[in-house]
Amino acid sequence: MMKTPEDVRAQGHEKALKELLLQLADDDFIVAYRGSEWLGLAPHIEEDVAFSSISQDTMGHATMYYQLLEDLGLGVANDLAHARKPEERRNAILLEEVNGPGHYLEEPRYDWAFAVVRHYFYTQAKKIRIDSLQASSYEPLSHVAIKVNTELYYHLMHWKTWFKQLMTIPGEARERMLSAVSRSMEDAGGILALGPHEKKMTEAGLIEGEEFLKKRWLHEVEAMCDDCGVQVTLEPMMKRGNGRALEHTEDLTDAIKTLSAVYRQDPAAIW
């Protein structure tokens, strides 16, 4: 068990831990940002309250991971979140994709089916990762995972409820859900990937391997689809690339530009 950043360095696992923490932080950060863009646009007021609460909480999880990176000497948490270039980010491509055509201030044509599928896919993957991280060899990370797990319960229940309700209504709802599932599947491999440093991570005992995590995810999603009485092809791919290997789309560049606009005005400001 590694209790401090010094222990990590002494055992030579610094690189693996940094890579893993960046993936965890960047995933939560960008998905929370995309979620927050839905504020005021969700299907009804209760959903606005729920979705913004989940997004705010998810941003809190990203903050904890950035803090762990700060403790490792990678820089200040706030800068890690705002100042890093898109090509330095480790988030999965599925999470950076825009919510739909249009801008949230002008004619947003966001796709609720895609939002439900993306957030369900991601939250289920996050739950499986968090379960594994609770036994991580880096103690501060295992503590964070135990904390996140208590809150994640509500997030997962929320997205499962939406997924099931829309998927079991015949007609437009199910059709749009099915099309969102097959579209999301093209990049879902990214949320399950651990990237080029996977071996170092598993050797250090930081997290279980990608294959184990993927198998559990497939099992959960399959059970959910069975429950809904739909047949889907469960083949998570990385059609547009692997975010863990720093591959990204223009959507991420635009998102970082928007979300860091205030930060860039005065990086030294204390908020």
Added chain:
Amino acid sequence: MTLVLNSVEEALENVKDPEIDSVSIIDLGMVEHVEVEEGEAYVALLPTFMGCPALEIIEKNVKNELLTIEGVQSVKVKFIYSPPWTSDRITAQGRERLKDFGIAPPPTKMESTGEWHVDCPYCGSTYTTMDNIFGPTACRSILYCKSCKNPFEAMKPVSTM
């Protein structure tokens, strides 16, 4: 030194939840550890929900409160995650004070399905329905009392199960 420590612990009773001013951070079970050494007070707090924007305000209020104590020259506040905060840490007094504010305390037991139930904090009726599991803050849900016809909030149950 013990005297100073006692004053520090008493003073923490004065630090209220910024959004629920009837309830202190002691009532909520957020205070995990307190020590005073050579004029420096150290307080370890457990955050309730991570997305909570009140955390920074609480930190500031703890500092301001403790600096008024004679024998305390500086204050260090740290948020720690272990043990994780769970809703069963709320004290009996805290549960009563939540009700005074119109918020139902978190249920002490949950069904195996994850469903839970609370009584109305206003009239005590058990005839309540869940309106939205997510409320105005991450730690609260919105419910409705069918007896006295009031909407009300409840603290979410949080456990490591």
